[in-house]
Amino acid sequence: MTVRLALGGAALLMMVGGVHPKQVMADDWIYTTRPGDTLWSIGEAYLRRPVELTALQNHNQITDPKKIPPGTQIKIPLTMLKRQPDPVVVSFVRGGVWLRHSKSMDAATALSVGSPLRVGDRINTDAGAGATLTFADGSVVFISEQSELELDTISLLRSGGMVDARLRLQRGQIQSQVRPRDKPGARFEVITPAAVAAARGTQFRVTSIESPASMRSEVPEGKVGVSAQQVERAVSAGFGVITANGEPPGQPAKLPLAPNLSRIPATLSPGDRAAWEPLAGAVNYRAIIVHAEARNARVFEQYQPEPILVWPDLKPGDYLVKVRATDTAGFEGLDGEQAVAGLARPPLIALTAPVNESPRNMLNTVNGQLTFHWHAVRGANSYRFQVRAEDAQQPVLDAVTSDLHFMAQSALPPGHYAWRVAARNAQGKLGDFGSESHIVILPTPDNL
Secondary structure (H helix, E strand, O other), X not given: OOEEEEOOOOOOOOOOXXXXXXXXXXXXXXXXXXXXXXXXXXXHHHEOOHHHHHHHHHHHOOOOOOOXXXXXXXXXXHHHEOOOOOOEXXXXXXXXXXXXXXXXXXXXXXXXXXXEEOOOOEEEEOOOOEEEEEOOOOOEEEEOOOOXXXXXXXXXXXXXXXXXXXXXXXXXXXEEEOOOOOOXXXXXXXXXXXXXXXXXXXXXXXXXXXXXXXXXXXXXXXXXXXXXXXXXXXXXXXXEEEEEOOOOOOOOEEOOOOOOOOOOOOEEOOOOEEEOOOOOOOOXXXXXXXXXXXXXXXXXXXXXXXXXXEOOOOXXXXXXXXXXXXXXXXXXXXXXXXXXXXOOOOOOOOOOOOOEEEOOOOEEEXXXXXXXXXXXXXXXXXXXXXXXXXXXXXXXXXXXXOOOEEEOOOOOOOXXXXXXXXXXXXXXXXXXXOOOEEEEEOOOHHHO
C-alpha cells in the first residue's frame, strides 16, 4: 500500500499534461518535510523503534539527517510505522457497486457496507447505483452512477487526522465533503484524465467526461484549485470550471441557483408525484433523497429533464430531498432542499367487481352506437371495459378508462353482444370482471 502525508510548505500539486505522479514503492508511506524537521524528529513522531533511524536514512539516501530541506519526500516503510494507516470505509451502497483490489487478478466483487478500502482499490458503479466512502477524519465522498474511481493515494493516520488524499476519477461524477484541514500543506485531490481539482476543507463536485475528454468542476462551498497544463485556476463558491483535455482550465462560470422546492408536500407516499417550480435556463435536474439523520446515505438519485419527483418505495421515515439544476453548459448548480416525511404505501383495497348500470341486461335496441355506464368501485383508479359478440372469444371492444362510462365510437352491427367491466387500482392490478350484461342490436329497415 502507498500512502502520502504532506505536512507544511506548499503541498505537491500534480499537473496534468506531461507531468506524472512520482512512483513510490507500494509498501512506503510518504512524509513531506517542513522547516525545522530532522530525521530524529520524524523518527520520534512516526517510527516504532528509534534503532530504525539508520535504515530510514539509508532508504532515503539522506546525507545530513540534521538538515533536510523543506518539501523533501521521506519514504517510510509501513513496517516501521508506529501504527498502520486507517482505511477508507464504505458507509453506504445503493444498487450494483463493484470493487477490484489493487494488483488483484480476481474478478470484481460486490461492494458492501463496512468494507475497508486501501490504496489502489478501484470502484465501479452501475446505472442507478451509488456509494458513499467515509475517511478517518470524517470527510465523505459520494460516488454517482456509472462512475469509476480509484484510490490513488490516501494518508489516514487518525492520530494526526487525514491530511492527504488523492483519488482518480476515470469517468462519472463524485461529490466530496472535505473536513477543514488544520495541518499546513494538507490536501485533498481528485485527478481526472483532463485536470486536477484540489481542495482544503470544502464541498465540491468533479465530473470526468469521456467524450469529448474534459473535466467539470463545481464548488457549492469553499474554494478549489483546478490545475491543468501547469496552470492553476482558483474556483470560489458558487462557480464552476470546465477543463478540456490538453488545455488549461477555462474561466469560472456562475452555477445555477438552487431550485425552490416549497411546492413539494411535507408528506409523500410511494407513487405520489411532487413538482417544484421550474428554474429558468435549466435543461435537466438531479434529484437526490437522503435520510434526515444519516445524510451520507443517498437512498435515491435520479437525473431527469422534468421538475417532477415520483416518490420511490422507501421505508417510512424522515428524509431530505435535494434538487439541483443543470444549465446548457452542463454545470450542476446549488442544491434546493425540502424535508419530507415518507409514508408507508397505502394498503391495497380489495377491488369488488363493478355493477353494470346501463344498457340493462337483455336489452333489444336498434341503436348500435351505445354509451355504457357502471357503478364506481372503492379503491379503483381506472376500469377495463370489454364488449364481445356472443359467438366470439375475442372482444370487439377492449379499453381502459378512468371514467364510469364508455361511448362506442361507431355503431355496433346487428347481433348479440355481452359487455362487462373490471376495476384496476393505482398499481395497475386488475380485479374480477363483473357479471355480463347481454344486449341485442336489432336490424333496421336500412340494414336488412
